[in-house]
Amino acid sequence: MQSDRPTGDVSENGVWSAVVPRTMAGERLDVFLSSAFKDGGLSRSKIQSLIKSGSASVDGEVARKPKLKLSGGETIALTVDLPSAELAPEDAPLDVIHADEHLVVVNKPWGLTVHPAPAQPSGTLVNRLAHHFPAIMSMEGERPGVVHRIDKDTSGLLLVALDEKTRLALSAAFAGRDVDKDYLAIVHGVPQDESSGRQTGTIDAPIGRDPKSKTKMAVVDKGGREALSEWEVLWSSPDGQASLVRVHIYTGRTHQIRVHMAHIGHPLMGDAIYGARQHKEWLRDSGHDASLAPRQMLHAWRLGFTHPETEQDMRFVLEPPEDFRRLLFTLARTTVRVGVVGMPGCGKSALSGFLREAGVPVFSADDAVAALYEHGEDGWTLVRRRFGEEFAPDGEPVAKGRLFAGMRQSEDFRREVLDIVHPLVQHRLEEFWAQHADAPVAVAEVPLLVEGGWDERGIVDMVVGVHCPEAVRRGRLEDRGWDEATMAALEAWQWSEADKLARCAHVVDNSGTLDDLHAEAQRLLQRIDADRRADEEREHQRIMALWSGDKDASAGADATAS
Incomplete structure (x- = not known):
């Protein structure tokens, strides 16, 4: 810029x-x-x-x-100690995307300064260019061939002139806004245009020296220079914490994209100058290491211009470097939220126990209800407020026996109880998911999950059912002291086993011994892991298609680099 x-x-x-x-x-x-x-x-x-x-x-x-x-x-x-008037060529790697006798397009790695300066007279991109393209040595100035710049820690496409005539022509093209420049940026949050509500917009805000910090740039009311950017959200992480944004710039102000995206509340990830607070909070909340975003995540992605000598339409597309892709793929990872269902006595809790032993975080809706029914807790308070102290006595937990009896006697009463309890349990479950967002798999045992439509509403990603022969599970319930009327009531409030299992991605057979169920639990984790890896690969391919499927690249020179 x-x-x-x-x-x-x-x-x-x-x-x-x-x-x-x-x-x-x-x-x-x-x-x-x-x-x-x-x-x-x-x-x-x-x-x-x-x-x-x-x-x-x-x-x-x-x-x-x-x-x-x-x-x-x-x-x-x-x-000052200025660089030598004679540019020192350096034999260092140079990733050349296109070169002819008039100009060269290179892939500048992040961390490499574009041209020599008083404090860095060597070790720059121009020093490397002088070795690989000695023609620039005949040009005047400390920045031979440089017609535009990108920040040291920005990666991507850079255009360099190899002779003075080409330099003047390209400089005029940049000044006249005849050069197309598209960048990819990973930003905090999900940008949204305030007026239209769409995930695309224009930022027309002048940029000048920050009046509060002279080492920074900022959108200013007075004394700034015109700066115009267009942005579009290409992809957002499942948790909404970050987005991949395409930014097209019409002007080339210092730090323009970084300043403009911070101005609308979505600074670049890894930007220690314009997004330090947001990045620090993200690292704290996500638990990720700072090395995951070691620089501002900005990549000069597409470059289009008319060749000043041949008048050919030149268009280049360059996929982001490895660190950029690694961050995106990490952001795309999600916990597979598994809901476990089954008929009463089928062995849901036993399966959940084996999964917990394997290191999988497990949530129990029954345990959550028991906690909510404790004296003074939200469930106790709401039950007492709606049904009176008979069901929530002073100093005691909710009288679950009385509540159950009332639910058996009246369908309306039962629905009122569920309307109280289900939102509270869902809230506890969502807190559980958030606490274990870094786990590959987390499990929630929720008996009425499919009846409540939690799978259809996206509260879980996958439903696993536990099958057990009716005679076996009824025998287990009898061993627990359940009578026929209680079993009949609980089953009447649920879907049939066939209907439950029809909603399941995987079904665990619990018709054998506990050792058999333990082995089934291990196989279940393997199947879930395979599903998760397949989903991640599909998401990776979808993300990569966002920057590799450039339709404009087939025009003109068709010079696509990937």
Whole structure:
């Protein structure tokens, strides 16, 4: 991106000089120089040291006060250790996407500075270009061939001219907005246009130096330069914590995408300058290591322009690097939320116990109800408020025997009880899912799950049923002291076993011994893991298709790199 920081000329004796723009009237001398040399890596403290040592002058007079206020229009000079006038070629890797005698398109890796600067005279992309394309050595200036830039920690496509005529033509094309630039960004949250409610929008907001922090850029009310970006959400993580966004920029302001996306409340993941708070919170809440997003997650994805010599339409598409893909695939991972159902006495709890022993987080709706019915808890309070102290006595838990008897006598009463209890249990279950969001699999044993439509409403991802011969399970219930009337009532409130199992992705057979059920539990986990891996692979393919299926790339030069 093109910078709007103050620029100047370098004399033969290594003195940098520039005229202070009128728009920077009132600025301090050290702030002005820090702005000018930010790309060179000169810190504010280094600038201040240079000023105090007498290395700076204002209109020919030595200025030793870093806080000196400028009026605008002055000529500022600073003596620094500038790069050698002769560019030093470096034999280092260069990923060339396209090259001809006039220009080259390269894939710039993140972490690589584009051109030499006072604090980094070597180790840049231009140093590598000088080795692989010596023609740029004949061009003037410290940035030979550079017609646009991307930040050091941004990856992707970069266009470089190999001769002065091409450089001038391409620079004019960038200035005239005749170059198409699309970026991929991973941002916090899911952007949504406030007026339309759609996941696409335009940001038309001027960018200038942040009045609160001179080392940052910001959307400003006064003194900024026009900045126009369009964005579109391509994909969002299942938990809504992050999105893959396409951003098309019409202007090339410093940090434009980073500033604009932060301005609408969705900064880039990994951006330590414009999204530090959001990224810190995400790392804390997700438990992920900071190495998962080691830089601002921004990639120069598509580049289109007219070749200045051949007039050919040139279009390039470049898939994101490995760290970008790794973050997206990690964000796409979800816990497989499994609901376990079955008829009374079928062995749901025994299966859940074996899964818990295998390290799987397990939720029990029955245990949740028991906790909710304790004195003073939400279930106790609501039952007492609706049905009176007969069912929720002072100092005691809910009288479940009386409640059950009332439910058997009246269908309306039973439905009222379920209307109280089910939302509370669902809330506890959702808290359970959130607590175990990093687990590959989590299980909830909920007897009336399918009857309540929890699978259809997306409260669980998969339903597993437990089958047990009727005679066997009734015998188990009799051993627990259940009479025929109780069994009949509970079964009447549920779907038939056939209807339950018809809604299940997997059915566990519990017609044998406990050892047999333990083996079934192990096989179930293997099947669920296979399903999860297949779903992840399908999601990975879907994500990759978002950046590889570019229809425009088939036009013109058809120069697609992936």
